[in-house]
Amino acid sequence: MYQKVSGQGPVPAQFAELQRWADTGWAEPQRNDRTEKRLTSTFAEIRDFYDAMLPRLGESLGWLDQFDLDALNDEQARLLQLTFMVGEVRNAVESFGQPDVVDGWDTRRFIVDEPLVATDG
Amino acid sequence: MPGNAKLLTLQYPELGTGPVSAEPYYDPEIFDQEVEKVFRKSWIFAGELQEVANPGQFFVRKFPFAKTSVLVVRGQDGELRAFHNVCTHRGNKLEWKEGGKCKGFACNFHGWTFDTQGELIRATAEEDYLDGFDKSKLGLPPVHVSTWGNFVFINLDEHPAQTLREFLGEWGEGTEAFPWANFPCYTRYTAEVNANWKIVMDAFLETFHFGHLHKRTVASAFTTAEHPLGKMHAAQCLGVHGRLSTPGINPDFMPTPVMAEALNLAGREVGEGDAAAGPRVGDLAAGVNPSNVEDWVTDMNMVFPNLMIQVFDNLYLSYSFMPVSFEKTVLELRYHHAAPKTAHDAFGVEVQACDFRDIFLEDLGTNEKTQEALNARVIKEFHLHDWELMVRHWHITLGRMLAE
Numbered sequence: 001m002y003q004k005v006s007g008q009g010p011v012p013a014q015f016a017e018l019q020r021w022a023d024t025g026w027a028e029p030q031r032n033d034r035t036e037k038r039l040t041s042t043f044a045e046i047r048d049f050y051d052a053m054l055p056r057l058g059e060s061l062g063w064l065d066q067f068d069l070d071a072l073n074d075e076q077a078r079l080l081q082l083t084f085m086v087g088e089v090r091n092a093v094e095s096f097g098q099p100d101v102v103d104g105w106d107t108r109r110f111i112v113d114e115p116l117v118a119t120d121g
Numbered sequence: 122m123p124g125n126a127k128l129l130t131l132q133y134p135e136l137g138t139g140p141v142s143a144e145p146y147y148d149p150e151i152f153d154q155e156v157e158k159v160f161r162k163s164w165i166f167a168g169e170l171q172e173v174a175n176p177g178q179f180f181v182r183k184f185p186f187a188k189t190s191v192l193v194v195r196g197q198d199g200e201l202r203a204f205h206n207v208c209t210h211r212g213n214k215l216e217w218k219e220g221g222k223c224k225g226f227a228c229n230f231h232g233w234t235f236d237t238q239g240e241l242i243r244a245t246a247e248e249d250y251l252d253g254f255d256k257s258k259l260g261l262p263p264v265h266v267s268t269w270g271n272f273v274f275i276n277l278d279e280h281p282a283q284t285l286r287e288f289l290g291e292w293g294e295g296t297e298a299f300p301w302a303n304f305p306c307y308t309r310y311t312a313e314v315n316a317n318w319k320i321v322m323d324a325f326l327e328t329f330h331f332g333h334l335h336k337r338t339v340a341s342a343f344t345t346a347e348h349p350l351g352k353m354h355a356a357q358c359l360g361v362h363g364r365l366s367t368p369g370i371n372p373d374f375m376p377t378p379v380m381a382e383a384l385n386l387a388g389r390e391v392g393e394g395d396a397a398a399g400p401r402v403g404d405l406a407a408g409v410n411p412s413n414v415e416d417w418v419t420d421m422n423m424v425f426p427n428l429m430i431q432v433f434d435n436l437y438l439s440y441s442f443m444p445v446s447f448e449k450t451v452l453e454l455r456y457h458h459a460a461p462k463t464a465h466d467a468f469g470v471e472v473q474a475c476d477f478r479d480i481f482l483e484d485l486g487t488n489e490k491t492q493e494a495l496n497a498r499v500i501k502e503f504h505l506h507d508w509e510l511m512v513r514h515w516h517i518t519l520g521r522m523l524a525e
Binding site: 083096 | 460
């Protein structure tokens with residue numbers, strides 16, 4: 001699907017205020033790593049991240065929309081990964097009030113693959 | 122008899138109205154019967170057509186209830202075939218990968234090699250085998266395979282009583298025209314759950330639990346003060362298969378800001394189909410939205426015995442419940458969607474993938490605890506609510522097959 005980049009590195013200059021989140025592991029490329037970040041963070045840390053991202057979320061996605069999704073440069077891809085982390089934690093903040101699903105099954109026993117595309121092999 | 126004539130269950134008098142037995146959920150002997158009389162004789166979901174679209178493409182799938190691994194491969198001649206994944210020389214597991222594309226299969230023990238049509242094309246040092254060796258009779262052991270829509274089924278019976286098409290019957294005819302190919306991208310979720318396969322399946326066969334189990338997540342979209350449990354549009358029993366049709370009924374549902382971005386509300390309305398994927402699935406003439414309602418959201422299709430396909434306007438989910446033992450099930454879910462074209466699309470997919478994950482985790486949360494509690498053999502029967510009709514239907518269907 002779209003390219004993945006290391007979570008560590010610069011984000012686009014106009015989103016420099018979000019740089020500290022990339023620097024502290026909130027822009028990981030793999031779903032599993034994003035999930036681990038959520039599970040190993042306190043709810044307060046998750047909440048801080050969510051609150052910092054929310055005001056810039058629509059703007060980030062709108063700005064990224066103008067580029068070819070399959071040809072993002074590293075900074076753009078890293079910003080996209082930051083937005084993916086918002087998707088990762090949104091239920092923690094909006095629904096559960098804690099890092100993991102309330103009364104849910106063991107998240108780590110539930111294996112989630114990276115996005116796949118059916119291709120001609 | 123219950124007095125409310127509007128009850129859905131009363132439309133199907135053959136299913137009865139009494140409690141159903143709980144024993145099949147904890148009795149290992151009944152599990153063995155299910156394997157022999159149902160799983161070894163029915164068409165069972167194996168994978169998706171997209172995985173074997175072209176010559177040389179293959180996938181391997183385990184069927185632990187039969188202690189076998191099946192290799193499904195598109196031959197160089199274009200024909201789809203399935204085989205037991207075992208070398209006919211000394212019985213080594215032939216293909217060790219989950220899937221891919223190849224020109225043939227070479228056993229890594231002594232190098233016997235089979236082509237994509239299952240024929241043995243090379244037996245190592247061929248001239249020195251002894252009595253009875255006949256290369257032409259040592260091809261891979263075949264398994265019946267057939268396709269419907271985007272789905273590949275196998276049948277482990279040597280002589281299946283029905284073709285796949287006959288087996289899928291009225292349900293299959295109605296749904297074959299789905300635009301499956303419009304949703305080529307997917308996320309796969311797998312889980313090994315320590316619970317009977319029916320416990321895991323039941324959780325997805327009724328919406329009766331929405332307002333309770335999912336009260337923190339999806340319930341708000343489906344419930345209102347007037348309908349605290351949500352609504353049900355239809356439950357159809359179609360032979361051994363079935364369909365449950367669910368509306369989104371909360372006109373006041375307000376997506377959170379994150380959800381609004383995921384739905385890209387600037388670009389389209391909630392519930393509107395993905396333009397790239399063509400007309401709304403819910404508007405198809407047959408096989409969906411049986412009540413033909415405006416506020417249709419999703420149909421859950423139950424394909425006997427262990428596959429569910431849930432269709433929405435712009436995505437579908439498939440659920441495969443693979444029995445391992447009476448108290449162990451391998452669950453494989455796939456969330457299929459159109460290829461994302463923009464950052465907003467990609468974000469929408471990630472949010473959706475996480476949302477489904479969290480909802481599934483809520484659903485699975487009760488499974489192992491239910492098994493643990495049922496194993497005490499204290500609960501002998503279940504009293505099902507009218508909205509648990511599909512649970513009743515397939516429970517009764519399965520019971521009848523075991524009694525035959």
